[in-house]
Amino acid sequence: MTMRRKLIVAGVVVAGAMGYMAYLGAASSWQYYLTADECLADSGRFAGQRIRVSGKIAADTLRISDDRRQASFSLEGSNGQLPVVYAGPLPDKLANSIDVVVEGRLDDSGAIRAEKLLTRCASKYRSQMPSGPPPHDLPAEAEDRP
Amino acid sequence: MMIFGELCLLAALATSGYAAFACIVGWRSGHDAIRRSGLWAGAVGVLALSATSLVLLWALLTKDFRFDYVVQYCDNLLPWQYALSAFWVGQAGSLLLWAWFVAVLAAVYRFRPTGDCPNSRGHRAQHGHENGTVPLSRDDLRDPAFGLLMAFLCFLVAVMVFAADPMQPSLVAKSGAGLAPSLQHPAMLWHPPIVFLGYAAWAVPCALALAALCCPRVVGQVANLPEQRQVGNLPHDDGAQRAPATTAWAREARSWALFAWIVLGAGILLGAEWAYQELGWGGYWAWDPVENGSLIPWLTGTALVHCLMTVRYLGILKKSAMFLAAATFALCNFATFLTRSGIFSSLHEFSRSPLAWMFLAATLVPIAAGGGLLFRRRSALRADRPITSLWSREAWTLLSCAAILLLTLATLLGTLAAPLSGLLPGPKIAVGVEFYNNALIPCGLFLLAAIATVPLLRWGQPPTAEQKKTLLAAAGTGAIAVALAFVCGIRHPVALGVAALAAASVAAPVAALVLDARRSSGKPLLRRVLGVLAVHRRQYAGFLIHAGIGCFAIGVTGSLGTQREDFVLRKGESVAWAGYDVRYADLIQRDLPDKVVVETQLEVSRDGGAPFTMLPAQHLHRLQNQWAGKVAIRASWTEDFYVILHGSEGPDGIRLTCVENPAMRWLWLSGWIAAAGALVGLWPTRRAARSVGTAVVLPSRSTVHRGGSATATPTESLRAAS
Secondary structure, eight states, X not given: OOHHHHHHXXXXXXXXXXXXXXXXXXXXXOEEEEEHHHHHHTHHHHBTSEEEEEEEBOTTOOEEOTTSSEEEEEEEETTEEEEEEEESOOOTTOOTTOEEEEEEEXXXXXXXXXXXXXXXXXXXXXXXXXXXOOOXXXXXXXXXXX | OHHHHHHHHHHHHHHHHHHHHHHHHHHHHTOHHHHHHHHHHHHHHHHHHHHHHHHHHHHHHTTOTXXXXXXXXXXXXXXXXXXXXXXXXXXXHHHHHHHHHHHXXXXXXXXXXXXXXXTSHHHHHHHOOTTSOOOOOHHHHHHHHHHHHHHHHHHHHHHHHHHOOTTOBOSOOSOOOOOOGGGOSTHXXXXXXXXXXHHHHHHHHHHHHHHHHHOTHHHHHHHTOOSSOOOOSSOOOOGGGGOOHHHHHHHHHHHHHHHHHHHHHHHHHHHHHHHHHHSOSSOSOOOOHHHHHHHHHHHHHHHHHHHHHHHHHHSXXXXXXXXXXXXXXXXXXXXXXXXXXXXXXXXXXXXXXXXHHHHHHHHHHHHHHHHHHHHHTGGGGOOSSOOOOTTSHHHHHHHHHHHHHHHHHHHHHHHTHHHHHTTSSSOEEEOOHHHHHHHHHHHHXXXXXXXXXXXGSBTTBXXXXXXXXXXXXXXXXXXXXXXXHHHTTOOOHHHHHHHHHHHHHHHHHHHHHHHHHHHSOSSOHHHXXXXXXXXXXXXXXXXXXXXXXXXHHHHHHHGGGOEEEEEEEETTOEEEETTEEEEEEEEEEEEOSSEEEEEEEEEEEETTOOOEEEOOEEXXXXXXXXXXXXXXXXXXXXXXXXEEEEEEETTTEEEEEEEEEETHHHHHHHHHHHHHHHHHHHSOOOHHHHTTTTTOOOOOHHHHHTTOTTSOOHHHHHHHHO
């Protein structure tokens, strides 16, 4: 075998291993990347699939449980609203009429069962962005503070 | 003051534009007066931009709210050091910093004294050249490369003048909006400027490559390439005696590329440390588009640093090195495009700005120019010799560069999955972190294997019998490391593989050092070792950097063992988890002028040992009326115990998340080791030492074809050196 061919075979082995592993990673982690309108327009297609939907919480739809462990709200679309049910730690900036990103699955009733709820970061430019949920509600002693 | 700053900015625009034009035109046409006027204009531009930077810095430090930039990122209560860091937090300020770094580095590149170095124009005039040809020297590239750097500077200043002016006046000059709380962290003092310094430094190798490609003599030179080239068998840069035209730029680019590589790498690592300590989600890297944006040029830059070696030592991979130099610089601009274009709809609200498209142009132009010129000059850039053995350094370097570029491609595709899938019919899709992590595993293991093998290989020929035996011994060290890791309870196959390869990657250079030292005789072993290290300083500096990468791999692999758990604790209650006993002792509140600090006092002990106190907290920043978490970290060489305070639960309860992150210290240590290696590698070579080793003759192309038996061994190389 010529040297060129040996090098090509070695390169193909590395590339093949990486391509296969990356394919496995992509197959287990890919999700649809949608807006609320896209999700509403074709909800039958996305039922049961992993989706990531960005949108705005519709006015006066946000309900937060007393223990601040659950929230339900609707994402505003131009032709309707997309209900979301979320259980987990709540972002402290969560409020009506803000932009959020939710990740989870669409159930048969057309509601998103969200596993992740992310509020958008500050609008200023930052060189690095937070990648996890920001802090949640206040410690009891400080709740009456401004 | 503001008007002075604006005038200086405009002056920098005009002078850098003229400098770019005059340096390139003067150099091409041979008009010395025009060329010199360009140099003067460039110097004035650097000074003018420095003045603008000083004006903005002064305005921030004195909280001069007549500046719009100060209003946006400062407030009266902001401590001075964070007022300083506000310089690079905003778009206009970060561009100004980037431009200033480009200006200063261009000035250092062009105006630093070179003395009578073996490849300078003066040296060649004095000593002539044995073949009667005049090789391309570093001096020949200086003016066009400076001109190209000035063109990029002009671009950055133009972006500022037309799209993001740091000298813009404010209409409401009372107080500012303040700095986002998460940016008030010591890492923010270092991380952004270091990343921008890295971006700026990558412009120099690109300018050198494009200047060399523009040089008409590149073509003529290779035709006169001496058949018998003189090359040290062990790599140390020995100057002009073996200088064909197409490698002059590589020798000049080497130190700039290594500098840019270590600076950008340090910047990325500092960013990871900031994310780890400040963002409070328990991790340090999330394969976010912003993070990937800076990682991609660092990866291509890593490949470039290695290709430059093969260009200098063997005259191969010339086209790849030149293209990588252009691509790395272009990808720095692409990172800016990614963060400003708004092509991602994610939780990260990037500031959308029309200047993103200018940076897309700045990405495409160097790639197109480099690609076009390389195509035109392709025949002049043919390899000087073929790769003759799969078990040679150049073969492993080539394969490693291919692996690094595959990883770069995977990162790029993952980052752009959503916008690219938008071009196809159907809904957009995005990939998760598993995609990147899975792509990293085979590439990372292969690169570690290369790091462990290369010290015991030779340039241009297969290893000696002695080296082969030592390679087996290094593999044995790896096997011992696997056994030890297994005994310590590590079962994950990837972790065991990394343990083996990391151990071998430390053993291999040590064994190479011993082999080299044993060959020279007559002195005590320690002196021989020191002698080898002194003569082959740069090579062993490279191995030290490789040791840092091995350390980094241990830190990254530690993430496989990360575990986390959420708890609710009432005052006085304790919980046992992962060998730790955590007791919630108290809640403390402190009122500071700019924030309220609420800390929980946790008494923690590990495996029944002495207890220590941890203070995870939440800070309420008064100005922004925003809570920000402060995690508590207890670090050791085996793992970090990381506690996040979420908030209250019931009347006297708190909600916590405890995270155990194994081997995190190794990650941070890797940066220090690599930085030490780069410092040793970049330390200037004394002229006397530079001439050492040039007496060794590597066989010509025809000799190598015959098997390379005439080639000098490392022993001969050492003897020649001594």
